């Protein structure tokens with residue numbers, strides 16, 4: 587994968603990242619559930635220097651995760667509300683893209699599910715994935 591690209595629902599915010607992602611994960615944390623209105627976030631961690639984002643409607647909101655107990659900077663499009671990415675002070679070299687916003691999601695295959703204790707009880711782990719009780723996101 588030479589470059590990954592994505593955008594928010596309205597298209598005002600676009601991003602790209604060069605090179606191979608450092609990690610993929612699915613996050614079940616309650617903050618991801620609340621901010622997406624769904625079962626959680628697909629996260630793709632990319633090195634911060636490789637990540638570029640543009641758009642005048644990019645906003646961010648800092649939360650102290652109910653599960654994690656430490657701050658997370660959650661960035662989203664203030665025009666359409668799409669979550670775009672999260673950064674964590676304890677992992678300053680990575681940007682965690684909310685991978686449902688990728689233009690091409692065909693290569694996604696998260697092998698780890700984090701904050702599994704908060705998972706919706708009817709949602710079984712994906713085949714081949716390991717569910718753990720802590721992690722980024």
Ligand SMILES: [Zn+2]
Nearest residue numbers: 594596663666
């Ligand atoms: Zn938007």
Ligand SMILES: [Zn+2]
Nearest residue numbers: 613615618723
């Ligand atoms: Zn999360």
